[in-house]
Amino acid sequence: xxxxxxxxxxxxPHGGHHALDVARAHGAEAMFTLSGAHIFPMYDAAVKxxxxxxxxxxxxxxxxxxxxxxxxxxxxxxxxxxxxxxPGVTNGVSPVAQAYFSGAPLVVVGGRAAASTWGTGTLxxxxxxxxFETITKKATTAATLAxxxxxxxxxxxxxxxxxxxxxxxxxxxxxxxxxxxxxxxxTGPSTERLEPDPEGISSIAxxxxxxxxxxxxxxxxVWADHAEEAALRFVExxxxxxxxxxxxxxxxxxxxxxxxxxxxxxxxxVADVVVVVGTPLDFRLGFGRFGGKEGGEPATTVHIADSPGxxxxxxxxxxxxxxxxxxxFDGLLDALQSGPTRPDWAPWLSxxxxxxxxxxxxxxALLTAEADPIHPAxxxxxxxxxxxxxxxxxxxxxxxxxxxxxxxxxxxxxGWLDPGPYGCLGAGLGAAMAARIARPSSQVVLLLGDGxxxxxxxxVDTLVRHNLPVVMIVxxxxxxxxxxxxxxxxxGYDVAADLAPNTRYDQVVQALGGGGEFVTDPREIGPAIxxxxxxxxxxxxxxATDVNALYPRNTMGV
Numbered sequence: 122x123x124x125x126x127x128x129x130x131x132x133x134p135h136g137g138h139h140a141l142d143v144a145r146a147h148g149a150e151a152m153f154t155l156s157g158a159h160i161f162p163m164y165d166a167a168v169k170x171x172x173x174x175x176x177x178x179x180x181x182x183x184x185x186x187x188x189x190x191x192x193x194x195x196x197x198x199x200x201x202x203x204x205x206x207x208p209g210v211t212n213g214v215s216p217v218a219q220a221y222f223s224g225a226p227l228v229v230v231g232g233r234a235a236a237s238t239w240g241t242g243t244l245x246x247x248x249x250x251x252x253f254e255t256i257t258k259k260a261t262t263a264a265t266l267a268x269x270x271x272x273x274x275x276x277x278x279x280x281x282x283x284x285x286x287x288x289x290x291x292x293x294x295x296x297x298x299x300x301x302x303x304x305x306x307x308t309g310p311s312t313e314r315l316e317p318d319p320e321g322i323s324s325i326a327x328x329x330x331x332x333x334x335x336x337x338x339x340x341x342x343v344w345a346d347h348a349e350e351a352a353l354r355f356v357e358x359x360x361x362x363x364x365x366x367x368x369x370x371x372x373x374x375x376x377x378x379x380x381x382x383x384x385x386x387x388x389x390x391v392a393d394v395v396v397v398v399g400t401p402l403d404f405r406l407g408f409g410r411f412g413g414k415e416g417g418e419p420a421t422t423v424h425i426a427d428s429p430g431x432x433x434x435x436x437x438x439x440x441x442x443x444x445x446x447x448x449x450f451d452g453l454l455d456a457l458q459s460g461p462t463r464p465d466w467a468p469w470l471s472x473x474x475x476x477x478x479x480x481x482x483x484x485x486a487l488l489t490a491e492a493d494p495i496h497p498a499x500x501x502x503x504x505x506x507x508x509x510x511x512x513x514x515x516x517x518x519x520x521x522x523x524x525x526x527x528x529x530x531x532x533x534x535x536g537w538l539d540p541g542p543y544g545c546l547g548a549g550l551g552a553a554m555a556a557r558i559a560r561p562s563s564q565v566v567l568l569l570g571d572g573x574x575x576x577x578x579x580x581v582d583t584l585v586r587h588n589l590p591v592v593m594i595v596x597x598x599x600x601x602x603x604x605x606x607x608x609x610x611x612x613g614y615d616v617a618a619d620l621a622p623n624t625r626y627d628q629v630v631q632a633l634g635g636g637g638e639f640v641t642d643p644r645e646i647g648p649a650i651x652x653x654x655x656x657x658x659x660x661x662x663x664x665a666t667d668v669n670a671l672y673p674r675n676t677m678g679v
Contacts (some may be wrong), residue, residue, distance in 0.1 A: 129218040131300035137162025138294060139232060139303050141268040146307035147277035149177045149228075150196035151558055152553070153185035156203020159232025159245070162297045169211065177554060177587055182209050184580045186216035187551025189347065190225045190287070191538055194368060195513070195559040197227035197345055198310070199280040206232040210291065215545055220255040220287040223367075223541030224342055224431075226280045230273065231291035235261065239293075253289040260289040266296050270305035273591065282311045283445075284343055284428040315428060317444030317452060324440040325396065325423050326456035329361075332394040334469045336381075336411075337361050339369035340400025341541070346427045348446035349534040352398070354448025354451040359457060361468050362388060362473050365530075366400050370537040375530025382530065383484075390414030394439070400445060402433040403542050409436030425449055429675075432624070447644035457461035463580050473565075484528065494667035495643050497521050497596045501528040503647040504566070504594065509656065511563045512536060517549025517577075518570025521596030523672035524570050536563075536659040547576030549593075557589040565591040574602050574626050584659040586635035592653040593661040598668040606671055629662040635659035 134142075136301035144152075151369030152167055152174055154160065167174040179185045184206055189200030204210045220227040234246035253260035258279045263272035274290040325417045329335055343352050347358060348371045356363045356373055362381045373380045381388050389395060395411040402424060412420030421439035426432050429443040442449060453619040457463065488502030501524060508514070510532040516539040531537050538552050549567045550653060556565040574595050584591060605618035627637030636656045640649050646664060653660035 127621045129266065133300050133302040135162050135165070135300040136269050137164070137166035137295040138268065140273045140292070140587055141166040141170065142303070143270050143273045144201050144228070144278065144659035145174070146309045147281065148310060149174075149201040150178055150195075151192065152201050152203055153177045153188040153554070154181065154203040155179050155182050155185055155205070157211060157232060158228070159206040159294045159297070160203050162205050165255075175557070177583065179551070179583045180579045181577070183211035183216050183547060184551040184554070184577055184583065186213040186227070186229060187219070187548040188554045189229070190216055190220040190223070190227045191552035192559055193220070193226040193285070194223070194281075194538060195535060195555060197226065197347065199277050200555070201228070201229045202229045204229060204231045206234055206291070206294070207247050208249070210249045212500075214252065214256070215251060216548065216551070217287045217289065219540055219543045219545045219548065221604055224285050224345060227287040227467050228273070228276050228280050229287065229289045231289065233291040233293045234298065235295040236264065236293035237295050246593065249291045250289065253399060253472070256285045256287070257289050262294070263290055263292045266299040266301050267304060269296070270303050270307065270651050272353065274305065274307045277414055278308060278311050281345065283315060284342070284426070284431050292460070297597065298385065305560050313441070314410045314445040314448065317442045319438065319450045319452070320443030322449065322452040322456060325425070325442060326453055327451070328394050328421060328439055329396070329457060330434065330460050330462070330464055332464065335361055335394040335396065335466065336388045336392045337363045338395065338397045338400065338406065339363055339365050339372050340398055341367035341369055342399030342427045342431075344368040344534050346399065346446040348399075348450060351447040351450035353559070354664040355454045358454055360470060362466070362470050364388060366405065367539065367541060368535065368537060369399065371531030371534040374532045379470065380530065381473040381477055383472045383480040387476050387585060388473055391416070393419045394421045394423065396423040396425065398449070399417075399427065401431065401542065402436045405542060409433055411503040432612060465627035476551055488528065491643055492667060495641070495646070495664060496670045497524050497598070497666045498528065498670075500594060500596060500646055500664055500666070501525065505529070506648070507650055508566070509519045510566050511560070513538065513560050513563055513565050514558060514569045515539070515549055515565070516550045517546060517552070517567065518573040518596065519546070519601070521570040521598070521666070524567055546570070546573040549573060550577040550580035553591045553593070554587070554589055557591055567591055567593045569593060569595045570602065571595055571597040571599065571620055571624065571626065578626060579633070581630050581635050581659050581661075582632045589658070590658050592650070593630070593659065594650070595661060595663045596661055597623065597626065597674050598666045599623060600668045602668070623665050625663065627661050630659060630661040634666060635661065637661035637663060640664045
């Protein structure tokens, strides 16, 4: 829009109101963005609504989308990111891809060059939807003012329906600023439930009834599908050992007798039936191949998903079923309890509990290690007793956050955030914003590798400006810990794997208006974390750790 152009006299609400009213109807309570003229109508609508919507403006667009994605994960309602045209939109591609692979409900509304001058080379003129087609449930343009409400309504409905994921809508600038009546009534969130096939449930129940060493893997979609109560009920009433994956963490509380994540290797290595619910059979789960250890036969793999399109197409499955996961868990429980004999898995669970106990004993030495340089596990030894049951723990990093996955067992569902299978680094600051907004009374702890910290630490400025205090802990080993050892293994040397020694990320946070300190003595980690929790500001504890204390892993993810 040039200086001599005048906005037309309004004949009704402008396009920003059309879009924002639909977003509200679907439960959106905050907008994450970085300022751009193409999307001014969304800001105007947010400010002038009867109940203004908070606008959280970030320093780099990826943080806005990562924040909206985390809102979707935590609240199970689609998060809203609003990006200006061209580079503003393309800066959101990796976070949208992460949401796609994580099954996170997310709607991204993008600005778009004006339709009336399309093809003339106006500022940031780019056809965005084709870029997003392979990483969204739908990517489209709301071409006219009349299209905005119905197209945005469809985007929110799709994003929040099984299988959940991101959607993208861009709106031409001239139509966004245009005004007129809304000829569409939002349907609001979908309440439709997909009923699972009864024969599929019966097939799985028959496999379990004859199993001697079954294991249940509880994945992210169990939380996303509101099936956490049904899952815990199933575990407790059947006595089946369970392993948590992704946001499945906390559904079976840490320390629960049936939670055997710490015995994962043995459980999955000697199981005869493995039931995977709500997560793909990808590299994190051996591509669906279990059992076969200690001279045993390969396990029978069962896959359960919230929608048919999520069922594995590559793994050899003994049975599968798709549908509402609460209905699946309750149907399986009923089938097992009403069968001619109820399976007794107590000896198998007792075996795994002994492995868990031995693992806890071994871990205690690492969690209390006095090593110099500091072993990264010592950080968790100090953090764990300071975590409240309702804490939200966010992982953004490689090696350092792998230790978090080993040691942190949430007490409640919805208390763990990580990048998921796509593995984006730099997601943490956005997720921290979301967690503080979604859980205003809970502890929010962001665990950062030093590599990941460098990708988004400038958005501490956003935390400060919007009064969003969180505790950040950096495991600072001055290297890309996931890359350095594999390159040495392959080539006998490493390159492009080192970072500057002992970078003072804490001073960066202080310069941006937060607090922080640098820790080199393991005995000072706990007191530093205490100061962070009581500070009332974004506070970073920067801990120098041993680059040679690497997380042991059996796979590179390929």
